[in-house]
Amino acid sequence: MKSRRAWLGLMLLVGALPLAAQKPAFTVGWSVYVGWNPYYYMAKSGIMKKWADKYGITIKVQRFDYAPSLEAFVAKNIEACAMTNMEALDMPAAAGIDTTAIIVGDYSNGNDAVLTRNGVTFKNLPGKKLLLVEKTVSQYLFERGMAMNGMESQIKRVHLVNTSDSDIAAAFIADTSHEAVVTWKPLVSQISKTPGVTNIFNSSQIPGEILDLTVVRTDVLNRPDGSGQKFAKALTGAWYETMGLMSAKGPATDKVLAAIAEGSQDSLPSYKEQLSTTHMLFTPLAALQLATSPEMKQKMTLVKTFCFNHGLLGESTKSMDEVAIRYPDGSVEGKSDRVRLRFEKAYMQAASEGKL
Amino acid sequence: MSVLSISVRPNRMTCWVLSWFLFAAGICLYLYTAQKRHKENPDDRVVPTLAQLGAGIYQAAMNPDADEEPAADSAGQSALERFRNGMLWKDTVASARRFLYGLALLFPAVLLGLHMGIFPYFGVFFLRFILFFDKIIALSVLPILFIAFGIDELSKVMLIVIGVTPTIILDTFNLTKSVPPEQVVKGFTLGARDFDVAYRVVLKQIWPRVLNSIRLNLKPLMLFLFAGEMIASTDGLAYRIALLRRHMGMNIIIPYVLWVALLLFLVDLTMRLLNKRLHPWFREA
Structure with missing residues (x-):
């Protein structure tokens, strides 16, 4: 009897394996930072899984130290990663990895x-x-x-x-x-x-100059089977559901925040203190407004100039235009055939319209 | 199967080919990977091509650090002057200075080990503590080092001292103990005094072995030096590597790594030749 049940279990497992393998799998990397800790909660609470299931994909959430997370992204070991606008420019973009920012999560406001x-x-x-x-x-x-x-x-x-x-x-x-x-x-x-x-x-x-983004490799987004798009949608959906929980009024919010703080072995008061100097863009609308504002371009230019002056775009990069940025309105800063960093509003917009 | 035979003697040509084979294979593998990655992504920075490496070497050797205040007349300098103002040379000098301080501090350690081995009071006083001290992982007490010695040169040298000297002390101690006691007795019967025995009988004999032990510890020494420079510094070879890592400047990192390897090899070679020259009677080296 017992052995038959074991056999049945094994057969179920074997039957389920190819099914699971058929689902496209993606990994999002994050590192400890007040604006990225929500990823820990998204994975732990099952929010990420819920959204991944909705789009028929698998999403793995992996914690890294910051520098290794960037290296993993550049080496194409992970599909998405949380990083600042500056590192998005000087790590993947400058290394020729076409990168798309799909979520503008927050900006440092005293951090x-x-x-x-x-x-x-x-x-x-x-x-x-x-x-x-x-x-x-x-x-x-x-x-x-x-x-x-x-x-x-x-x-x-x-x-x-x-x-x-x-x-x-x-x-x-x-x-x-x-x-x-x-x-x-x-x-x-x-x-x-x-x-x-x-x-x-x-x-x-200097509000809005140090942005914290979630970026995805552009070649992943453009996968012909459309799974990359699904990944971006699921990620955005899970992100804004979590943002909603974080910004809700009521006693439940503290529980959510405490669970998020756990992601960096932090306490609730300490995490709240860090949140107070972080301008979180809790709603997709707020993020969208920032991403499409004219000041955004000026600020990105400041950051890019800094990167270029310090050789962060690569010693062989002779001109700032060789690492071009494409903004949500379609305008390109730099050479149009060398776009390396794109700000994409489609996902945040879909989230704000409730279409995810 | 002559490959697995102990008594074969490969001829000169075979020796030459075989000993360089892994180098050639490594270089080929590297070039293949670089070419493949650049085909996929012409801006790849992880595995630079030969041309990029060449440009990186030239830049590192000939150009000063971009963040430095530019020298007054960088245009009219000769190649040698430009090299001496270049970041590779400046970093090498900074690291070499710390390396030499660290190395110099190993000699008191040798003397301490000798004294511990030969004078029982010294041995009793120090041995237990140094056995304990030897087991402290130097990198784990870094915050304490910073608090105690600041973050300037002293803490980096102290990191080397804490990391490497206990090994040298204990090794010298053991070498001293391994000198046959008959020789000590013989020294006394020939009218030597305590210090004559310590320095002219024992130290003289163990010295080549001590030098070998220091040679073996060059790598840990470099390791601690690099750790110190990576954590807090304004110049040095590891400082540069740590900085370049932040934007994947592999075209300079790889030449730096090879340069450090070459320098370390030369130091090791010098010490080996010196040892041979000073102690022709010593046959273990």
Whole structure:
């Protein structure tokens, strides 16, 4: 009796295997960040599975460290990934991987900050050491801060110390001879608690420049069987269902937020504190408005100029136009035959119209 | 089956071909992959082609770091001057300085090991602690190192010290212990004093083996140096690699990796030749 049941189970399993294998499978990679942690919740709560089933596909949600997630995306090991607009430009786009941003999730609104001690300001930073992770949004923020304080010509006189984010907080807090640091939350919160440290500039002063996106490889979206489109739709649907839960009023919201915070071993108060300096685009309409606004182009140009000036688009890239961006209105910044990063509004629009 | 025979002697030509075979295979595999990836995606940066590597090497060797303040007259410089202002040379000098500090600090470690092996009071005092200290994974105490020594040069050198010296101390200690006690006794009967025995009988004998032990530890030394430079620094070979990784600058990373390998090989070779020259009686090297 027992063995017959086992046989039956095995046959069912074998019968189900080819069925499962026929479903197109996709992987979305994310890393710990206040605006991306919802992916953890989407996978855990079954929201992602629900949407994947609706479109007849399989979606795997995989957590990475940030840099490896970008490398996996560039190496085409994963189909979608959460990253900032800057990395979307200087990692996949600059490496020739045509990339499409399907969701504009949020922008940093204070998450990134320039912190100093002893009352140091931008005016007396030149000649001093500055701890930061070089060639990231930290350096972008620092240079924007210098430029906005009329110190653009002095940028190269600040001695940058490339410091890994895993040790930057300890290094700055312990060594009081270092007077300035640029980093992001939750490290910013940690460092701010040190007496005598002031926040002299942060990303809320450059709103909408550091965008957090969900990007998909364009060749995946264009797969002839249409499965890539389904993947993008399912992903967008799951994303905005989760956003709805996060922004709802009522006691249930805290439970959702606590579950999301769990994704980075964080507590609910700490996660809420990080959310307060993140401008989440909870509704597809808000995201759509930002993505299609004229300021968006100006801001992307600022980011691209930074990437180009620092050689992040590749040493062999002679002109900024060689890595072109296509905006939702169809306009292209750069050479039209070298479009590498596309902002696609179709999915956010479908979500806002309830058509997913 | 002569391949599996112990007593065969392959001729010169065979030796030459066989010993270079894996190099050639590796290069061919690389070139094939690079070509294949570039056919798919002409902008591929993961596996650069020879031309891209060449451009990368030229850029690294001849051009200064783009983020640096430009020198006053970079146009009228000779090739040698440009090389000496280039980022490869500057990074090499910065890393070499730290490497030499680390290496120099291994010599006190050798002396400590010797003393521990020969003078019982030293041995009792240090051995237990160093046995414990040896088992500390240096990378795991990095935050403590930063707090204690700051993030400048000192913490990087200390990382090397904590990572490598216990091994050297314990190895020297063991080598000292392995010198036959009869020789020590003989030294005394010939009228030597304590320090004569320590330095002129024991140290002299174990010195070539100690040098070999240091040679074997060059790689851990480099490993700790690189870890330190990757975590916090303003220059150095690993600093550059860490930075370039952020935008997949493999066309410069690969030349850097090969350059480091070459330098390490040369240091190792120098030490081996030096050892042979200084101790012609020593036959293990």
